[in-house]
Amino acid sequence: xxxxxxxxxxxxxxxxxxxxxxxxxxxxxxxxxxxxxxxxxxxxxxxxxxxxxxxxxxxxxxxxxxxxxxxxxxxxxxxxxxxxxxxxxxxxxxxxxxxxxxxxxxxxxxxxxxxxxxxxxxxxxxxxxxxxxxxxxxxxxxxxxxxxxxxxxxxxxxxxxxxxxxxxxxxxxxxxxxxxxxxxxxxxxxxxxxxxxxxxxxxxxxxxxxxxxxxxxxxxxxxxxx
Numbered sequence: 576x577x578x579x580x581x582x583x584x585x586x587x588x589x590x591x592x593x594x595x596x597x598x599x600x601x602x603x604x605x606x607x608x609x610x611x612x613x614x615x616x617x618x619x620x621x622x623x624x625x626x627x628x629x630x631x632x633x634x635x636x637x638x639x640x641x642x643x644x645x646x647x648x649x650x651x652x653x654x655x656x657x658x659x660x661x662x663x664x665x666x667x668x669x670x671x672x673x674x675x676x677x678x679x680x681x682x683x684x685x686x687x688x689x690x691x692x693x694x695x696x697x698x699x700x701x702x703x704x705x706x707x708x709x710x711x712x713x714x715x716x717x718x719x720x721x722x723x724x725x726x727x728x729x730x731x732x733x734x735x736x737x738x739x740x741x742x743x744x745x746x747x748x749x750x751x752x753x754x755x756x757x758x759x760x761x762x763x764x765x766x767x768x769x770x771x772x773x774x775x776x777x778x779x780x781x782x783x784x785x786x787x788x789x790x791x792x793x794x795x796x797x798x799x800x801x
Contacts, residue, residue, distance in 0.1 A: 579680025580672070581710060583617065586632040586701045588723075592617040593632055595702055596668050596677055597685050597710070608782065609690045612710070613668045614697025621665040621696070625652045633697035637722040638736055665696045682709035690782040693719035693731070700726035718787040720752050730789040732796065738762070741795065751795040752787060761797050769798040 582595040594617045601608045614633045616624045624630040628643040630652075641652030651661065659665065671677060691714045693699040693707055700723040707730060711717055719731040725747065732752040735741035738760070741751045745765055755761060758774060768775040770784050786793050 576680055576685050578677050579682070579685050580677050581612070581680070581682045581685065582702055582706045584703070587703065588635045588698075588701045589632050591629075591632040593697075593701060594672060595697075595706060596672055597680070597682075598668060599685075599689070609692050610686060610710075610714075611664065611692050611695040612697075613665055613695055614699070614701055615665060615669050615672070620669050621661040622650055625655060625661060626650065628652070633701050635698050635700065635723050637698065637734075639722075659696045661696075682706060683712050686710040686712070686714035688713065688715060690715055691717040692781075693717055694721075698722055699731055716782070716785045716788060718781055719789060720787070725749070728789055732787050732789060741765075745795065750789065750791065750793070753795065753797045754800050755797050756800055758799065765795055766797045767794045769796050772798045773801075774799050 576599065578596065578598045580594060581597050585591065586593045594615050596613045596615065598611050600611050615621060616629055616632050619629050625640065626644060626649060630640055634640050639655070639657040641655030644653045691710055698721050699707060699719050700721045704727065711730065720734045721727055721731040722734045724733070728749045733744045733749045735744060735751040735753040741753050744751045753766065761768065770779045771777055771781055786796055
């Protein structure tokens with residue numbers, strides 16, 4: 576399977592309609608061959624959703640979303656800091672979905688024997704857990720990150736925006752993924768550098784790393800901001 580609609584239904588964050596589309600890709604040099612999953616507002620294109628704040632349905636209260644704006648000259652939320660470029664993958668997938676180019680597919684078959692990336696765009700916590708359980712049931716491994724505190728920590732890394740947030744997650748037994756300004760900010764007792772990062776020598780792709788998958792005995796992960 577190269578692509579599939581895995582879910583159409585209410586967001587767990589605000590009950591508004593969302594869709595999850597999975598697309599198999601071999602173009603990402605950092606992750607390797609991967610099933611990309613796009614969590615999208617069903618009836619609003621990603622750029623408009625960002626600008627109007629409707630992206631809460633798929634991103635929750637993530638501070639990277641920016642502020643809503645009615646400025647006709649702006650295409651996205653004001654001050655948006657998320658690294659995902661909406662005019663690329665998310666918008667292309669949303670347009671293809673609206674054009675009827677994807678069919679509903681079996682999540683288990685889509686993930687079988689593959690590396691899966693939960694939430695290439697969007698927060699996995701917006702989607703019912705059974706969707707991800709089916710997708711991951713026969714997958715080789717996965718990566719997953721959530722900004723929703725304490726949600727799906729068994730399969731998701733908790734995205735920490737500050738060191739204080741990270742410490743709270745650690746105290747609660749959760750692993751974190753944190754962006755740091757430089758190597759001096761790394762908490763060596765609790766964190767290790769992302770092995771796929773430049774600072775770590777890009778010594779392994781995400782397909783082989785298997786560290787960003789929620790609960791485990793491994794240290795939390797940090798990456799230097801670029």
